Amino acid sequence: MGTRCNIVLKCGDQRKYIYRHYDGYPSSVEPELKKYAEAIRWYSIEASFAPTHKMLNFYADLLVKHHELLKLEGKYEVTNGIHGDIDWLYNVTIDEKTHKVTAIGYSSARGKDHNPYAMLEAS
Numbered sequence: 001m002g003t004r005c006n007i008v009l010k011c012g013d014q015r016k017y018i019y020r021h022y023d024g025y026p027s028s029v030e031p032e033l034k035k036y037a038e039a040i041r042w043y044s045i046e047a048s049f050a051p052t053h054k055m056l057n058f059y060a061d062l063l064v065k066h067h068e069l070l071k072l073e074g075k076y077e078v079t080n081g082i083h084g085d086i087d088w089l090y091n092v093t094i095d096e097k098t099h100k101v102t103a104i105g106y107s108s109a110r111g112k113d114h115n116p117y118a119m120l121e122a123s
Contacts, residue, residue, distance in 0.1 A: 004083060005024025005109075016059070
């Protein structure tokens, strides 16, 4: 059984959800998100002219469809929300004006009162 995780890309009031089915531990995902943040930095000037929802679609595609270009090990897919069986939840905050990653955070989604949807509502 894999260690599942979700990544939430946040920019202003817009959200894009990414799912990874296996190797979702911070030791695997956090270094990849740092590479991803560095790649976003190179696209920030072009993306700053796009509406936020289109920019988030582009950034999600960069992680999901172009993971070989970024030399990422994980396989990611776009999803419509937070899965109920994840072990880790990652949040990537992108500044709405500069389109640069301003924060990468994560938390364990498992606990005695595990409810990943409550985490979504709190974010």
